[in-house]
Amino acid sequence: MTAPRGRTGRPPLTEERKAEIRLEIARAAVDLFVTQGVTATTGEQIGQAVGVSSRTVWRYFPSKESCVRPLFSAGIDLTVACLRDWLPGQPLEQLFDQERTSEHGLIGGGDRNTVGALVRLTRTEPGLRAVWLQTHDEAEPVFARALAERAGQPADALRPTIRAAMFNATLRAAVEHYAWRTADASADPATAEAELRATLRWALAVAAEGLK
Incomplete structure (x- = not known):
């Protein structure tokens, strides 16, 4: 009876390492987009900047523009x-004045300028x-869902759905304003x-006023 063979080759990547690779690709893509433009940038160049093959780049992302997604998603996750930590009675404009944003900032230190440059590119690059x-x-x-849970309402209730739409638009507009007009x-x-905190606080305060 032949003994089963063990796995050969490289060990499989952990989910944490995969996330790190995705972020490395995202940062490299933005650097290239800023210096030479999206059109002139290739998957091969992005891979070379990270030390991986273009095949690896396409394994993680369907297009070069989508390579930047992890940088956008990080802000959404935060x-x-x-929202889930938002205390009852706490003003909306204080949403980001929490311990979790104090240690690493609203945008992780080294990525702050990268994300600012990326958002500025979304103004002129349709793909981004x-x-x-x-x-x-x-x-x-x-x-x-986060707002519904906080209010003890069903996830598909209309009130949290409308509030989420208003909040989402406010957040996007504030970040764009910061990146396009304020960020240096x-x-x-x-x-x-x-400056980013001040922009978000002001925008959320306006949103909390509602339409009058």
């Missing part, structure tokens, strides 16, 4: 966590704009963080 809008579109029902890649990190 926002959902803040589509990814940005799609990320927010897919985030909206997640926001609605050369700014001191502490100053940039303070």
Whole structure:
């Protein structure tokens, strides 16, 4: 009887390592998009910048524009966590004034300028704009579930659905305003963080006022 053979070759990647690779690809893609434009950038160049093959790039992402998605998703994930931690009676504009955003900031230190540059590119690059809008579109029902849970309402109730749509639009508009008009890649990190927080606080305060 022949003994079964053990697995040969490289051990499978952990989910944590896969997430790290996706983020490395995203950062490299943005750097290339900024320096030479989206059209001139290839999957091979993105892979070379990370030290992987273009085949690996396409294994993780269906297109070069979609390579940036992890940088957008990180902000959405943080926002959902803040919604779930939002205390009863706490003003909406204080949503991001929480411990989880104090340690690493609203955008993880080294990615702050990268994300700012990426959002600025969405203004002129239709492919990146589509990814940005799609990320927010897919985030909206997640926001609605978090708001419904907080209010003790069904996930498909109309009230949290409408509130999620308003919140989602407010968040997107505030980040775009910051990136397009306020963010400065050369700014001191502490100053940039303070400017982003101030922009979000003001935008959420306006949203909390509702339509009058």
